[in-house]
Amino acid sequence: MRVWRSYCALVVPVAGLFVVFLVLQRIVGRMKKIAEPKAPEELSFEQALEELDGLVRKMESGELGLDDSIAAYRRGAELARYCQTRLSAAEQEIRKLDNDVLKALEPDELRGTES
Numbered sequence: 042m043r044v045w046r047s048y049c050a051l052v053v054p055v056a057g058l059f060v061v062f063l064v065l066q067r068i069v070g071r072m073k074k075i076a077e078p079k080a081p082e083e084l085s086f087e088q089a090l091e092e093l094d095g096l097v098r099k100m101e102s103g104e105l106g107l108d109d110s111i112a113a114y115r116r117g118a119e120l121a122r123y124c125q126t127r128l129s130a131a132e133q134e135i136r137k138l139d140n141d142v143l144k145a146l147e148p149d150e151l152r153g154t155e156s
Contacts, residue, residue, distance in 0.1 A: 078116065081123035089127075093120040 081089055096117045099105055105113055 081119050084123075086124060086127045089120045089123050093117055093124065096120070 078092075084092070096113045100110055100113055100117075
């Protein structure tokens, strides 16, 4: 009986520490997912644009500190380059589909008031 009590006195705290370890491991795993954003190439155009918009809003609001602002600017530049590349590729595809007759659209043509 005495050995059992000693054994339980030792095992129960160790088991408790193991549970705490598992919980902390799960929290750290979630933090890594949050801290490490996806590469722009892994995002759709719309997702990248939405993230870029969110970064701009945060920066404009003044809620970011200096280091966070620099990191946001860096990430925003990556996203902007990616979006520009995707838009250029889409434009090239449209040019191919239109046999290179893509022309500038005049504002009067949109209003239907051609002279």
